[in-house]
Amino acid sequence: MDVLQAIATRRSIRRYTGQPVSEQDLNTLLKAGFQAPSAHNYQPWHFIIVREKSILEGIAQFHPHAKMLPQAGCGIIVCGDEEKQAEPGFIVADCSAAIQNMLLAAHGIGLGAVWCGLYPMPQLTKPTSKLLNLPSTIIPIGMVVVGHKDEQKKPADRYDKSRVHMEHW
Numbered sequence: 001m002d003v004l005q006a007i008a009t010r011r012s013i014r015r016y017t018g019q020p021v022s023e024q025d026l027n028t029l030l031k032a033g034f035q036a037p038s039a040h041n042y043q044p045w046h047f048i049i050v051r052e053k054s055i056l057e058g059i060a061q062f063h064p065h066a067k068m069l070p071q072a073g074c075g076i077i078v079c080g081d082e083e084k085q086a087e088p089g090f091i092v093a094d095c096s097a098a099i100q101n102m103l104l105a106a107h108g109i110g111l112g113a114v115w116c117g118l119y120p121m122p123q124l125t126k127p128t129s130k131l132l133n134l135p136s137t138i139i140p141i142g143m144v145v146v147g148h149k150d151e152q153k154k155p156a157d158r159y160d161k162s163r164v165h166m167e168h169w
């Protein structure tokens with residue numbers, strides 16, 4: 001799929017068939033994540049692939065907006081290494097770029113995906129860190145829920161010229 005077409009037609013998918021994501025597709029998503037830009041090119045990310053039912057259900061239990069995770073069958077938790085950022089906050093931007101790359105890649109290969117937020121909500125980051133046994137300097141930023149689609153969504157055109165400012169506000 002052409003990159004502009006992928007950007008224009010990607011939507012959050014929250015209904016899944018339950019068919020597992022293949023290793024090949026998972027690798028495609030991971031490679032897309034690793035290709036993201038990052039501040040100083042520090043590439044501060046770690047990707048935790050979760051497919052085990054008990055862990056998927058554990059996350060869905062405390063995350064009020066990730067109830068679709070067990071049915072999707074796969075979650076990629078994108079974490080940032082606090083010790084690999086020149087300025088506080090860069091890991092959020094870097095990991096978010098990786099997440100968006102993976103969402104677009106998933107869409108491009110016909111999978112469904114949705115970004116589920118973790119950081120900066122301690123009620124989500126703390127139980128995630130505990131469940132996944134994360135070291136204290138590894139911060140869970142967000143999760144890509146991915147699987148085979150069981151819904152189709154129309155593209156949403158959000159272009160709004162009132163938010164575009166030429167030369168100054």
Ligand SMILES: Cc1cc2nc3c(=O)[nH]c(=O)nc-3n(C[C@H](O)[C@H](O)[C@H](O)COP(=O)(O)O)c2cc1C
Binds near residue numbers: 117
């Ligand atoms: C930082 C962030 C956190 C999000 N968290 C959730 C979430 O926890 N659960 C969910 O279903 N969608 C979540 N979303 C997806 C948004 O709801 C979705 O992108 C938005 O409604 C626009 O719809 P679209 O993705 O279909 O274009 C999140 C998106 C972002 C960028």
